[in-house]
Amino acid sequence: MAERRAIPVYLSLEEAAEAMSVSVKTIRRWIAAGMLPAYRCGKRAIRIKLEDLESAPREIPTTRL
Structure with a gap:
């Protein structure tokens, strides 16, 4: 039986x-800084x-003291 892959959840x-x-x-800042990968879906x-x-x-x- 083939192993089933989980479908990623996108927010x-x-x-x-x-x-x-x-x-x-x-x-948006985290994405721009490269701290958080993001994906474009459509335009x-x-x-x-x-x-x-x-x-x-x-x-x-x-x-700071």
Whole structure:
């Protein structure tokens, strides 16, 4: 029996922003900085793989004394 591959889940920018509790603008910045891969579907739609979003690095703010 052949092994079954999982179909990747793709999110819109709005869904990705909501999942990460950030703004759509932040998601766009991550894409532009190369921190988050994105895929164009059609002429305008941009989608992000859920697995890429889950592994996206998140900056932790630090306190300077």
